[in-house]
Amino acid sequence: MDLHRCLLxxxxxTKPVDQLIVVVRDSDxxxxxxxxxxxxxxxxxxxxxxxxPGMVAALNTGLAVVEGDxxxxxxxxxxxYPDWLEKINAHFQSDGCIGGVGGRDWIHQANRIEDGSRSIxxxxxxxxxxxxxxxxxxxxxxxxxxxxxxxxxYRHQAIGQLRFDENLRGTGAQVHCDMAFSLALKRAxxxxxxDPSVAVNHYPAQxxxxxxxxxxxEIAYTNLVHNETLVLLEHFSPLRQIIFLLWAVLxxxxxxxxxxxxxxxxxxxxxxxxxxxxxxxxxxxxxxxTNQLRQGTxxxxxxxxxxxxxxxxxxx
Numbered sequence: 001m002d003l004h005r006c007l008l009x010x011x012x013x014t015k016p017v018d019q020l021i022v023v024v025r026d027s028d029x030x031x032x033x034x035x036x037x038x039x040x041x042x043x044x045x046x047x048x049x050x051x052x053p054g055m056v057a058a059l060n061t062g063l064a065v066v067e068g069d070x071x072x073x074x075x076x077x078x079x080x081y082p083d084w085l086e087k088i089n090a091h092f093q094s095d096g097c098i099g100g101v102g103g104r105d106w107i108h109q110a111n112r113i114e115d116g117s118r119s120i121x122x123x124x125x126x127x128x129x130x131x132x133x134x135x136x137x138x139x140x141x142x143x144x145x146x147x148x149x150x151x152x153x154y155r156h157q158a159i160g161q162l163r164f165d166e167n168l169r170g171t172g173a174q175v176h177c178d179m180a181f182s183l184a185l186k187r188a189x190x191x192x193x194x195d196p197s198v199a200v201n202h203y204p205a206q207x208x209x210x211x212x213x214x215x216x217x218e219i220a221y222t223n224l225v226h227n228e229t230l231v232l233l234e235h236f237s238p239l240r241q242i243i244f245l246l247w248a249v250l251x252x253x254x255x256x257x258x259x260x261x262x263x264x265x266x267x268x269x270x271x272x273x274x275x276x277x278x279x280x281x282x283x284x285x286x287x288x289x290t291n292q293l294r295q296g297t298x299x300x301x302x303x304x305x306x307x308x309x310x311x312x313x314x315x316x
Contacts, residue, residue, distance in 0.1 A: 001034060002077040002205050009079035009201075011043055015086040018068050023048050023058045055149075055174045056164040063163060072153040077205035078105065080151075087198045088153045091141070099158030099190025100182060102147035103198025107135045122146040122182075122194050128232050128244030129253060130179065134194070135202065141195035145186055149178035151200045158190045167230060167290055169223040176227040183235045216272060218279050225256045225283025226290065233291040248284055256280055 003022070010017055020043050024031050035047055050061045063071070070092055074080060084103075091101045102122070107114040114135060121137040122144030124130050134148035165180045182192055229248070233241050252258025254265070257273070257280040265273040 001030075002203065003031060003034065004038070005079050005203070006074065006076050007038065007040075007043065007045075009082075009084075011041060012082050013080070013085045014083050015089055017043055017085065019066070020045050021048055021062045021065060022046070023050050023062045025049075025058075026051050053171045055170075055172065056166055056168055056177050059164045059177070060166075063159070066156060069156050070153055071156055071159070073149065073151075074200055075150045075202075075205075078150050078200045078202045080200045084198060084200060087195065091193055091195065091198070092153075092155060095191065097191050098155065098193055099185045099188070100147055100152060100154045100192040101198060102134065102144075102152040102192075102194050103200070104137050104196040105135050105148060105150045105200050105202035108201060108203045122148075122192075124183070124232075124235075126240065126243075127247045128236070128240075129247075130228070130232075137194060137196045139196065141193055141197075144192050144194040146179045146182045147192060147194065150202055151198065152178060152182070154181075154185070155190070158185055158188070165231070167294065168227045170220070170227070174227065175224045176231050179228075180231040180234070183231065187235065216276065218275065221276060221279040222283040222286065225280045226287040228256055229284050229287025230290050230294075233288065234294075245284070245288070249281070252280065256283070 007020075010020060022035065022045065024035070024047055026049050035045075038045075046065070048061055048065055050058045059073070062073075070088065072085060072088055087103075088101050092098055116136045117138040118133040118136040119139055120131050121133045122131070124145040130146065132146070132148065134151070162181070162184055164177050168174045168177050168180065186192060229245075232244055236244055248256065248258055250259050252261045254261060257265075257277045259277075262273055262277040265276075269276075
């Protein structure tokens with residue numbers, strides 16, 4: 001199973017693991033059975049039970065019991081390189097202003113490895129476009145804005161009382177929870193470093209919620225766009241919020257469609273891209289609503305809208 005491969009990779013680390021926390025769903029009988037039989041040897045294995053659905057609850061449950069100075073996070077479908085922890089530790093020791101470190105995840109699909117190369121990784125452009133490419137990054141270590149959940153480490157001092165955002169939607173993956181966490185540390189002036197040599201092998205596993213990797217699901221798509229919208233509105237100033245929303249609705253990306261992207265893919269995807277467009281608009285609206293409620297401006301906005309509507313003279 002995936003977890004077995006992950007634990008074996010952690011056993012083989014050149015820098016020994018000081019505390020290993022495995023967060024397990026209370027209903028995951030197969031994993032509990034496996035862990036009861038697994039020979040941990042040099043791994044200080046600690047299991048923690050989570051009862052709520054979703055990645056956010058699992059991550060926050062794990063954070064609550066972290067004891068070390070650095071917390072490194074990966075998924076059960078990943079296998080870190082032997083020098084993973086050693087290189088992570090070296091980065092944090094080199095600069096006390098570094099709050100987060102991440103690296104490349106080499107994605108294995110069937111019998112091949114995605115072996116492209118990109119120099120721009122983990123960047124948030126000023127108008128709101130997010131560039132990932134963590135699985136394709138090459139070059140030297142550098143500062144970035146965003147780390148990827150399968151391969152990210154944080155200084156415990158930088159985290160403080162910060163937790164993963166419980167307002168993010170989804171019953172499983174809760175896409176963009178890693179982006180929200182990284183950007184929160186950026187706002188607190190911590191450096192976030194991406195180093196391609198801090199690597200893990202990634203074997204994307206089947207998801208058991210509505211968010212399936214290769215198939216369109218309206219709920220999952222709406223949740224993805226809602227989460228992206230909420231995270232970026234939280235990060236941006238009021239002016240950049242307006243710019244982002246205009247760009248997102250009018251242009252967008254291939255993963256979070258706007259009008260231009262809908263027109264781009266309409267000839268090849270037909271009705272499917274129209275469904276994606278509607279789900280994207282719904283996600284933008286719901287993400288904006290969640291942000292307004294969080295800021296305590298929802299009722300005020302509703303009042304202004306009602307006041308405006310009441311001031312419009314009746315049609316003759």
